[in-house]
Amino acid sequence: MRPFALVIFLVLVAFVIAIAITAAVGFRYAYEPSPSNVISRIRATPETYNLWNRSVTQEEAKGGNGAVRIDEETLRLGREAFYKETFNNEIFLSDIVGILDGPLRITNVTKAILALKGGGTTNLRVEVPETVVVGGRKFEKGSYFDTGLDVPRGAIVPLGMAISISGWKIRAGITCAACHATVDPETKKVIEGAPNGDLNAGLLIALGTNSAAYFMHTDVHPLAANIPKVVHGKLTLPNTAALEEAVDEALIMCPRGNFDSLTDLKADPTQNPVSFTWGNHPYGWSGNFMAGPFRGLSSQNNNVHALNSDSLLLADSSQTLFDMDKETFLAVLLQNAADKKYRYDPSSGKKPSKTARKEAIKCRRLLAILERALSARRGRSSGKEYGIRTRLTRNC
Numbered sequence: 001m002r003p004f005a006l007v008i009f010l011v012l013v014a015f016v017i018a019i020a021i022t023a024a025v026g027f028r029y030a031y032e033p034s035p036s037n038v039i040s041r042i043r044a045t046p047e048t049y050n051l052w053n054r055s056v057t058q059e060e061a062k063g064g065n066g067a068v069r070i071d072e073e074t075l076r077l078g079r080e081a082f083y084k085e086t087f088n089n090e091i092f093l094s095d096i097v098g099i100l101d102g103p104l105r106i107t108n109v110t111k112a113i114l115a116l117k118g119g120g121t122t123n124l125r126v127e128v129p130e131t132v133v134v135g136g137r138k139f140e141k142g143s144y145f146d147t148g149l150d151v152p153r154g155a156i157v158p159l160g161m162a163i164s165i166s167g168w169k170i171r172a173g174i175t176c177a178a179c180h181a182t183v184d185p186e187t188k189k190v191i192e193g194a195p196n197g198d199l200n201a202g203l204l205i206a207l208g209t210n211s212a213a214y215f216m217h218t219d220v221h222p223l224a225a226n227i228p229k230v231v232h233g234k235l236t237l238p239n240t241a242a243l244e245e246a247v248d249e250a251l252i253m254c255p256r257g258n259f260d261s262l263t264d265l266k267a268d269p270t271q272n273p274v275s276f277t278w279g280n281h282p283y284g285w286s287g288n289f290m291a292g293p294f295r296g297l298s299s300q301n302n303n304v305h306a307l308n309s310d311s312l313l314l315a316d317s318s319q320t321l322f323d324m325d326k327e328t329f330l331a332v333l334l335q336n337a338a339d340k341k342y343r344y345d346p347s348s349g350k351k352p353s354k355t356a357r358k359e360a361i362k363c364r365r366l367l368a369i370l371e372r373a374l375s376a377r378r379g380r381s382s383g384k385e386y387g388i389r390t391r392l393t394r395n396c
């Protein structure tokens with residue numbers, strides 16, 4: 001072999017190995033702006049320790065009482081989580097809701113970003129690949145979806161959108177920054193904490209192939225009389241196409257810059273608020289800053305990364321909340337799941353909870369072991385400990 005051919009061959013082998021490792025180990029990318037790419041004011045932390053929603057001094061924090069030190073490391077971790085952490089909501093959004101399996105695809109999203117030539121935008125416009133009707137609205141081939149996603153100058157992915165590759169699959173997830181950060185229309189730099197006033201969250205979810213899994217954020221009850229049913233043994237399930245259409249119709253009505261954060265079977269979107277809360281307590285926008293650590297901020301974050309990111313979490317409360325037994329609820333969510341791995345086949349006669357939990361159980365076991373290891377260190381909470389936990393949850 002000639003030296004040149006040998007070099008090409010080795011480069012190719014290295015490339016194939018790199019791709020195989022990436023696919024096996026997994027990889028996630030989201031944009032976190034450098035301080036010079038942000039135009040918001042940055043100030044020093046107003047507290048040194050926080051103990052179950054009270055600012056305390058170093059003196060009061062002594063003695064292993066669980067106070068959390070608000071040091072540079074904690075703040076850096078918080079900033080990173082704000083821009084980049086999805087807690088794996090890409091699995092629900094991509095494998096179950098199928099946001100990239102409908103007319104919104106990684107190819108046309110990438111094309112739209114490349115067309116910006118690094119210039120950034122406050123509204124990523126993505127080409128409609130073929131004429132589609134979603135929620136009763138027709139989108140003609142060659143026209144554009146107004147996603148409202150912001151792309152900062154020089155970024156290769158939209159703000160608040162995490163792209164990941166694992167198990168040979170590309171997925172998209174979202175982070176806080178999708179709704180709570182925006183791009184300045186003139187400089188295309190990031191304004192952190194300010195709401196994305198034109199994010200088209202309703203449309204983005206409606207474009208998924210199984211938006212039905214998000215029904216509880218709308219006023220559509222899957223077992224309502226106007227939705228045709230199919231009986232599978234003990235389970236009576238809605239016709240997938242009819243339910244999908246009804247949920248899409250409701251989602252597409254969501255005004256831009258709004259999002260329906262509540263799982264209350266009501267179509268009641270709220271305007272994305274600023275996410276600054278310091279000094280507002282207890283008068284938060286949503287009035288729910290009463291309970292839990294950090295003046296309720298922890299519960300707020302949990303709402304985002306639990307109920308809003310994965311409706312499967314509602315399975316155990318579905319009877320009370322939606323008057324649906326757990327198995328029916330899971331079957332509704334999974335019978336049209338985008339990825340076969342999570343799809344429930346009603347004719348199998350198996351319990352839907354078996355399909356749904358197989359993956360989750362593996363992960364929970366691992367987390368339980370690690371939580372136990374961490375609890376041995378309780379009382380000395382620090383940014384590092386939060387960091388460890390964040391990384392653990394990421395793998396579940």
Ligand code: HEC
Binds near residue numbers: 258280
């Ligand atoms: C899909 C859009 C979206 C995402 C993503 C999102 N939020 Fe929100 N956020 C909202 C909406 C809408 C509200 C208002 C909810 C309500 O009042 O019902 C809200 C409310 C809040 C508030 C309350 C503000 C106040 O003054 O009361 C805080 C704080 C907040 N979010 C922080 C976060 C954090 C931290 C994350 C990431 C972990 C996050 N949000 C992710 C849309 C979003």
